[in-house]
Amino acid sequence: MIRFTPISFTCPNCGAPLRFSPTTGKLSCSFCNSMTEIRPKDNTVQEFDLRSALTELEHNAPKEISKTVACSKCGSDFTLTPYSVSTNCPYCGTPAITTFVNHITPEAILPFEITQKQAKKIFAQWIGSLWFAPSALKALVDTDKELHGYYLPYWTYDAATTTTYQGQRGDIYYVTVQQRRIVNGREQIVQVQEPRIRWTPAQGRVGRVFDDITIEASETLSRKILGALGSWDTSRSKPFDERYLSGFESEEYSIGLDNGFELAQAKMHTIIRGDIRRDIGGDRQQIDQMQTRYANTTFKNSLFPVWTTHFSFKGKDYYYAINGQSGVITGERPYSYTKITLLVGFFLALFMAIGYYSEYFDGDFGSSFNGYYQR
Numbered sequence: 001m002i003r004f005t006p007i008s009f010t011c012p013n014c015g016a017p018l019r020f021s022p023t024t025g026k027l028s029c030s031f032c033n034s035m036t037e038i039r040p041k042d043n044t045v046q047e048f049d050l051r052s053a054l055t056e057l058e059h060n061a062p063k064e065i066s067k068t069v070a071c072s073k074c075g076s077d078f079t080l081t082p083y084s085v086s087t088n089c090p091y092c093g094t095p096a097i098t099t100f101v102n103h104i105t106p107e108a109i110l111p112f113e114i115t116q117k118q119a120k121k122i123f124a125q126w127i128g129s130l131w132f133a134p135s136a137l138k139a140l141v142d143t144d145k146e147l148h149g150y151y152l153p154y155w156t157y158d159a160a161t162t163t164t165y166q167g168q169r170g171d172i173y174y175v176t177v178q179q180r181r182i183v184n185g186r187e188q189i190v191q192v193q194e195p196r197i198r199w200t201p202a203q204g205r206v207g208r209v210f211d212d213i214t215i216e217a218s219e220t221l222s223r224k225i226l227g228a229l230g231s232w233d234t235s236r237s238k239p240f241d242e243r244y245l246s247g248f249e250s251e252e253y254s255i256g257l258d259n260g261f262e263l264a265q266a267k268m269h270t271i272i273r274g275d276i277r278r279d280i281g282g283d284r285q286q287i288d289q290m291q292t293r294y295a296n297t298t299f300k301n302s303l304f305p306v307w308t309t310h311f312s313f314k315g316k317d318y319y320y321a322i323n324g325q326s327g328v329i330t331g332e333r334p335y336s337y338t339k340i341t342l343l344v345g346f347f348l349a350l351f352m353a354i355g356y357y358s359e360y361f362d363g364d365f366g367s368s369f370n371g372y373y374q375r
Contacts, residue, residue: 006096008072009246012036017073017094019247022112022305022324027243042239045108047158050297054258057104065252069096083218083252086151086245095246104253104301108237111244112149112305112324119147119307119322126329149324151250151303152226153217155260156234158299159210161268163292165276170197170284197284206275213264217255217301221308221321228330229323232304236325240303250303257299268292 009018011029018036021028027036067080073094080087086097100106114122174193181190212234216226238244272292277285305324310317320331 003068003070006069006072006098007242008095008097009036009243017246018243019095020111020244022115025111027246038241038243040239041241045237045239045300047298047300048107050157050257050261050299053299054261057257067098069098071096083220083254084249085252086242086248086250088247088249095248097242097245100252104257106153106240106303107300108234108302109151109240109244110232110234110237110302110304110325112248114305114307114322114324114327116147116149116307118327119324122322122327122329123147123307123309123320126331147307147309147322149248150220150306150308151245151248152220152306153251153253154232154302154304155215155217155253155255155257155264156212156300156302157210157215157261157264157297158212159264159268159297160207160295161210161272161292162205162207162295163272163276163290164203164205165279165287165290166201166203167276167280167288168199168286169202169280169282170199170286172197172283199286202280202285204276204279206272206279208268208272208275210268210271213267214304215255215260215263215267217253217260218251219254220251221306221319225319225321225330225332226306228328229306229321230326230328232323232325234302237302244303248305253301261297261299265294 009027010016011018011032011034013034014029014032016029016031018027018029020026020038021035024035026038029035066082067084068077069080069089070077071089071092071094074089074092076089076091078090080098084098085100086095088094089096172195174195176191177194178189179192180187182188183190214232214234216223218226269292272290273287276287276290280287307322307324308320310319312318318332320329322329
């Protein structure tokens, strides 16, 4: 357990706590509405050599460290959740920022550009578009439950790759064959063009330079959800500054640099396979072997903005996330099987009614109707 006196930023005019505003990109005072500009300490975002860092961090795996904070305004003590770095006091709402203790301090940060109000609108529109969503989920939009703003840790990797490969190139050609077919009700022998593939050996080398392959370094949300948040415009990164955290929650890195690079290599591998297929050419490609060498591998550690909330339904939690830069939304969703059953029942009843009336009009009613005109 480590006890912290939190870092806090106060308004120079009235002394009230300052919070980062995604609208202005400045620190905002909610009491006197004054704005304080965030002047960067340094305009450069540094990249680090991967091999050197892996050697240095080899014996420093991420650890869950309990942190106790004494609020700078009300004096209340509270404990942060595992890996948490910044939050708001649960008693008075004052921003509380600690330090990173897992030997990793972010080098860059993507500040929030989507406000909480905008995020709630995006969330409401998305929930409204879901078919068969439980009524309780749609009612969530009308409650006072807020979306939480998180700065989640990410690794970004750069690498220059060279890949040698062996495989096969497939070229489609056609041959004329005879087939028996029914033409105008009679069996005939016709000539048709049938595709074949001619395979020839292929080998070569492809190269690619990767820039900012992003890997989630947090376990707060599932990798599936975070991976569906779309791409990040890392060119808009700012040098890390604690003032961007004020009013938001943030976390330590819980996925190590080495594990992150393994995940980055998997992403690169998929892209490289596409390069190899294009290099082989032809109509079909088969990759038998490939060997990739990595050079100039560098990384930086960044914090990316995410709005998130969750919904409990029938004993299970469903999580949602919104990209705090682009507004892309993703998440898990429950289904109302009551609504699905009612809809299926409605269509079954409809089809039965259509069948009944079709039989009625084609049967007795039709006969009576025809008899009337025969008289």
